Amino acid sequence: MSTHPSFHVTTRTSRPGALTVAIGGELDYDTSDFFLALVTSALDEHAREHGAAPRDLHLDCAALTVLDSMGLSALLMLRRRTQPAGIALHLDNRPAHLVRMLDVTGTADHLTGRSRDSSPPLTGRHADEPGTAPAT
Numbered sequence: 001m002s003t004h005p006s007f008h009v010t011t012r013t014s015r016p017g018a019l020t021v022a023i024g025g026e027l028d029y030d031t032s033d034f035f036l037a038l039v040t041s042a043l044d045e046h047a048r049e050h051g052a053a054p055r056d057l058h059l060d061c062a063a064l065t066v067l068d069s070m071g072l073s074a075l076l077m078l079r080r081r082t083q084p085a086g087i088a089l090h091l092d093n094r095p096a097h098l099v100r101m102l103d104v105t106g107t108a109d110h111l112t113g114r115s116r117d118s119s120p121p122l123t124g125r126h127a128d129e130p131g132t133a134p135a136t
Helices: 032-050 069-085 096-105 108-112
Strands: 002-004 007-015 018-027 056-067 088-092
Touching: 007 032, 018 032, 018 069, 032 069, 056 069, 056 096, 069 088, 069 108, 088 108, 096 108
Parallel strands: 018 056, 056 088
Antiparallel strands: 002 007, 007 018
């Protein structure tokens, strides 16, 4: 476990190809660089030990008490680093304040790589007029 006065990180390989990083405390202006350095180091260590980067990176956010704009920026930077490497980012056990921040900023889908609209496209109808055929 690595700690900062108001933040701590614990890493473990949860299963082959997956790394879990439990984060707790305040992910904010003071700790965001610390967070990125530790997670990057954990990913590098996983690659050295297992011969490849993990396919999944799970951030266990259950003990996260504060997330400010710099903390969100750190999560976005982490996504920017993991996406090209083919590592899926998962935000597990999201506390209410994290859910709210992701909702307000519209970043939940981006961070986890999910499509904003995974529903099938409307065919033969206008989205604003259910049940009517489009004009031809």
